[in-house]
Amino acid sequence: MAPSPSPSIFGHPSHRNLRLLTSFTDILKLVLYLILFLVPKQPVxxxxxxxxxxxxxxxxxxxxxxxxxxxxxxxxxxxxxxxxxxxxxxxxxxxxxxxxxxxxxxxxxxxxxxxxxxxxxxxxxxxxxxxxxxxxxxxxxxxxxxxxxxxxxxxxxxxxxxxxxxxxxxxxxxxxxxxxxxxxxxxxxxxxxxxxxxxxxxxxxxxxxxxxxxxxxxxxxxxxxxxxxxxxxxxxxTDVKTDLNSRIIFAHREGLLSKQLYESTKINCKGEYMRPDTNNSLCMGDLEVVNKVNIILISRAWKKYICLKCWNQSVVHSLPKPIGHPSFLQGEHSMDVHLSTPQLLGQWCRVNVLSSNYNYLWSYIWANDQTVQKALNVREGTIKEWERCNSSFSSTYVHxxxxxxxxxxxxxxxxxxxxxxxxxxxxxxxxxxxxxxxxxxxxxxxxxxxxxxxxxxxxxxxxxxxxxxxxxxxxxxxxxxxxxxxxxxxxxxxxxxxxxxxxxxxxx
Structure with missing residues (x-):
């Protein structure tokens, strides 16, 4: 809320000039509004x-x-x-x-x-x-x-x-x-x-x-x-430290990390897993073990969600980087959270627990079809290729x-x-x-x-x-x-x- 005007200002004999100035300012704002919103060179x-x-x-x-x-x-x-x-x-x-x-x-x-x-x-x-x-x-x-x-x-x-x-x-x-x-x-x-x-x-x-x-x-x-x-x-x-650090806690709650490994990592890393002290050998050692454990466990878990009988038998897919790995918690992609789920690199299909197919492949084929773009009235030549998630944001977007x-x-x-x-x-x-x-x-x-x-x-x-x-x-x-x-x-x-x-x- 804007501060209240000073009584001394409004009590000054020249307050009429101030009101005229305010009125002029309002008119200027209106003119700018008309220029920006109502009469652009091209349709807004x-x-x-x-x-x-x-x-x-x-x-x-x-x-x-x-x-x-x-x-x-x-x-x-x-x-x-x-x-x-x-x-x-x-x-x-x-x-x-x-x-x-x-x-x-x-x-x-x-x-x-x-x-x-x-x-x-x-x-x-x-x-x-x-x-x-x-x-x-x-x-x-x-x-x-x-x-x-x-x-x-x-x-x-x-x-x-x-x-x-x-x-x-x-x-x-x-x-x-x-x-x-x-x-x-x-x-x-x-x-x-x-x-x-x-x-x-x-x-x-x-x-x-x-x-x-x-x-x-x-x-x-x-x-x-x-x-x-x-x-x-x-x-x-919502919060880099809280959200990313909670991955270790969640992994333990879900049984992906043993009590002994979790407690050791928690104590040695002092609860800081996102940006650990790289000079802390005990912490880095625990995170390395966490990394190895999760490579195996996460890989096994995701096999349940991968359908190997897609029409291209040479299935290529990426698994999420393992929880607890320093590069996963610190690296340049750590902020790109929607990209840290398994992303399509080849022809594959993901199956959820009810066997409903969620295949990102079709969106690439459909959205890059020129007939589709014409139907959507996408302006020709404005993008090189439609991507479900723009990978270039990892290096260009300012957090x-x-x-x-x-x-x-x-x-x-x-x-x-x-x-x-x-x-x-x-x-x-x-x-x-x-x-x-x-x-x-x-x-x-x-x-x-x-x-x-x-x-x-x-x-x-x-x-x-x-x-x-x-x-x-x-x-x-x-x-x-x-x-x-x-x-x-x-x-x-x-x-x-x-x-x-x-x-x-x-x-x-």
Whole structure:
């Protein structure tokens, strides 16, 4: 909140001049607003309604819009989005902005593999012809969703100049806020819908910043005024030290590390596994043993999830770097948490515990098809190749912050927002034990203690609620026979029930 004006200033005989100056400043702001938002050299928002997509038979049974919004200096950054209206009540249901993690993972990854209305028909797909089918557990059943390719360089988003690709946490958050303002100006009928800024994995770093910027903008009178009600974070990477150190704790709890090895590592490393003292020979020795143990255990575990009978028998895949290995906790890729799950390097398919195929291969084939890009109205020649997660971000993206806890703590003090944080209970990338630790550090009051929640009479996980004045935070674990990184990919039915109940202010 801006400080109150000094009485001595407003009591001065020249206060009329001050008011004139303020009026002139307001006029100047209005002129700049008109220049930036209403009369750009090119349309700020270009959009298309998509009625058909390659691989899907007939017309789409939902409203899909794709487009670009120009942001940044002279709109040199063009952010691509997919907007899908709620299949229930577009004018009443919440509006979600969804940011996939990475950083640099495409919105299509969330749309196809997590919370979107389409997925791949693996049984009927072959060669270069991926087929699509409806996801019965899409969050668009209960919400309007903007799937945004952000930061620039993600998915189909691009920059007109090389300088435009200089991106980091703070720049990306600022550009996303600009995107939201311009998108709302072009879609005024959604201004009254409850807005939730949402995302998973690495978005745990940027979403709280965006929410803070929106809050500040409302206080400063930025137009249009958004009806923000809160934020949603799934399997969120929030604090470098807490989240990455918790991998060792989680590995022990899951039986991957013996009690003796865990206790020795904990004592010798003094609880610091992410950036251990390399001169501490006892600590480094323990971490080396942890590394060897996990190479074997994780490799065995992932064999259960690898289907060796894909159409290319020379299966090439990468396993996650073992927990406890110094390079895993310290290396240049340690911040790219969405990339630390097994990534596609060849033709393979991953199978979850219910034998539902999740094959990232099809998304590469489908999204790089020129017919598909034409159907989506992707601008020709703007990207070299679509990637599910942009690998170049490992060396080019600027990690401005190492924790978003301070932003979240500030939101608990100054807002009346709602927050939903959920974790897959078998997520080894961002373990729930670290998420619980930083939530407890916010200093909130416990409203509802740890209790199970159910879907179809079965335990789907556990939840608890915190509050501070009118701010509330609901924390949920998604269990249901194991959910990894990220939860909706593994347990879509349970996650749809979770988000539907939370939006409706129902107890889980």
């Amino acid at each position: 928002v270009s959009q298309s309604i998509i009625k058909n997509l390659p691989g899907f038979p007939g017309n789409l049974p939902f409203k899909l819009e794709t487009g670009y919004v120009g942001v940044g200096y002279l709109e040199e950054v063009q952010l691509f989005y997919y907007f899908i209206e709620s299949e229930r009540s577009p004018k009443d249901d919440p509006l979600l902005l969804w940011l996939t993690g990475g950083p640099g993972c495409s919105a299509l990854s969330a749309l196809f593999y997590e919370i979107g209305p389409l997925t791949f028909n693996y049984a009927n797909s072959s060669g270069n012809s991926p087929q699509l089918l409806i996801n019965p557990y899409s969050w668009t059943k209960v919400a309007n969703i903007i799937f945004l390719d952000a930061p620039v360089g993600t998915g189909f988003s691009y920059a007109k100049t090389s300088v435009g690709y200089n991106i980091g946490d703070l720049t990306s958050a600022s550009q996303t806020y600009e995107f939201l303002r311009k998108w709302h100006l072009d879609h005024p009928k959604f201004l009254s819908n409850p807005l939730y800024v949402s995302g998973d994995s690495y978005s745990g770093m940027t979403v709280p910043i965006i929410v803070q910027i929106i809050y500040n903008g409302i206080k400063e009178g930025d137009v249009p005024l958004m009806n923000i009600k809160g934020y949603v974070l799934g399997n969120p990477f 401005d912050i190492i924790t978003s806890i301070d932003y979240q703590r500030n939101l608990t003090r100054i807002t009346t927002y709602r927050a939903l944080i959920y974790s897959g209970d078998h997520d080894m990338v961002i373990p729930y034990v670290g998420t619980q630790e930083w939530i407890e550090s916010l200093g909130l009051s416990l409203s509802n203690d740890w209790e199970p929640w159910f879907v179809d009479g079965q335990t789907a996980g556990y939840n608890l609620m915190y509050s501070l004045k009118k701010y509330s935070l609901t924390y949920v674990t998604v269990k249901a026979r194991g959910a990894g990184h990220t939860a909706p990919e593994y347990r879509p039915k349970e996650c749809l029930a979770m988000i539907d109940r939370w939006f409706a202010y129902y107890p889980l």
